[in-house]
Amino acid sequence: MRGDLVRGHLETLVLAAVEQGAAHGYAVIEALRERSGGAFVLPEGTIYPVLHRLEEAGLLSSAWSEAAGRKRRLYSLTKMGRSELVDQRQTWKEFSRAVSSVLGGSR
Amino acid sequence: MSAHPEVANFLAVVEATVGRGRRTERLLWELEDHLLEAIDRALSNGASRDEAVRNALRAIGSPEELAGAIAREQERATPRRPMWIAGAGVALLAALITNQLAAPNDGWAMARLGLAAITLAQTALALWGPAAQAYR
Numbered sequence: 001m002r003g004d005l006v007r008g009h010l011e012t013l014v015l016a017a018v019e020q021g022a023a024h025g026y027a028v029i030e031a032l033r034e035r036s037g038g039a040f041v042l043p044e045g046t047i048y049p050v051l052h053r054l055e056e057a058g059l060l061s062s063a064w065s066e067a068a069g070r071k072r073r074l075y076s077l078t079k080m081g082r083s084e085l086v087d088q089r090q091t092w093k094e095f096s097r098a099v100s101s102v103l104g105g106s107r
Numbered sequence: 108m109s110a111h112p113e114v115a116n117f118l119a120v121v122e123a124t125v126g127r128g129r130r131t132e133r134l135l136w137e138l139e140d141h142l143l144e145a146i147d148r149a150l151s152n153g154a155s156r157d158e159a160v161r162n163a164l165r166a167i168g169s170p171e172e173l174a175g176a177i178a179r180e181q182e183r184a185t186p187r188r189p190m191w192i193a194g195a196g197v198a199l200l201a202a203l204i205t206n207q208l209a210a211p212n213d214g215w216a217m218a219r220l221g222l223a224a225i226t227l228a229q230t231a232l233a234l235w236g237p238a239a240q241a242y243r
Contacts, residue, residue, distance in 0.1 A: 026141045043168025044145075045121075046176035048137050052130065053180040068147070070140050073133070 010050055012088040013040070015059060015081055022074040024067075025051060051075055059084050113160050114142050117170070124170040125177055134173075142167060196230030 017023065017031040025047050032040045054060040059081035065072050077085065109115045118135050125131055142163045149159035203223045207216065 024140065025137055026144045043166075043172045043176075044141065045138055045167040045173045048134055049173075049177045049180040052134075053184055056184060067140075068144070070143060071136050072140050073137050 009092075010042075011054060012085065012092065014047070014050055014054060015077060015085040015088070018060065018075050018077055019082075019085060022063075022076040024072050024074050028075070054081070109139055109143065111143075111146065111160055113164060114139060114146075117142070117164055117167075121170045121173060124174050138167065190233070192233035193230050196226050196233065199226045200230070 013032055014028060017028045017035075023031070026044075028051070029042075029044045029047050032042075051060065051062070055062055055075070058078060060075045061078050062073050062075045065074050109118070118139060121138065122131055122135060125134070145163035145166065146156075146159045149162060150156065154162070200223060203219050203226070207219050
């Protein structure tokens with residue numbers, strides 16, 4: 001799938017990827033890949049600037065932990081992030097329904 | 108320092124590409140953890156060391172792609188703090204001017220002038236100073 005198409009929705013996708021619990025960047029990338037059936041493949045390192053900005057915006061919080069003897073940053077949804085995800089889901093449903101109505105009408 | 112020289116080299120190039128700083132330091136920690144996890148998983152799935160390292164580095168993207176992603180995200184970030192300070196500054200200036208016009212000879216004119224000058228400087232810094240630039 002085209003990178004710019006994925007990037008346009010990356011913020012919402014990342015929020016959804018950490019919805020079930022705290023996750024580090026690797027797990028977020030893995031969740032995006034698996035849950036999209038391999039359709040969302042992006043340079044893995046580019047997820048970190050997105051995570052950092054979502055944290056600055058108050059939608060995620062993060063904390064250092066340790067795993068396999070290494071420092072690891074875990075990200076969680078904040079209350080504001082959860083509310084934003086609910087809004088974005090609704091917006092996406094309405095948008096995709098409208099686009100499908102237009103595209104699906106071709107003969 | 109990573110156990111894999113290729114990883115250490117990649118991180119050094121990233122640092123040179125995106126520039127040093129607190130955010131970069133955190134990014135480097137996260138990238139190293141990411142790469143080492145990818146390598147460990149590939150090794151446990153039977154890949155050779157060279158193959159595991161090569162695939163992990165390919166998947167994480169180039170330092171230029173990372174720099175591009177950082178620039179995109181900084182562009183999207185909202186300049187919250189400088190805008191908040193600028194807004195408060197404008198409100199305080201308006202209050203000082205109103206107060207001066209209402210009571211021009213109450214003996215507090217110099218104090219109001221001094222406070223207005225400080226507020227004006229703070230507002231200008233918030234709008235055009237280094238803090239405002241860093242949020243862009």
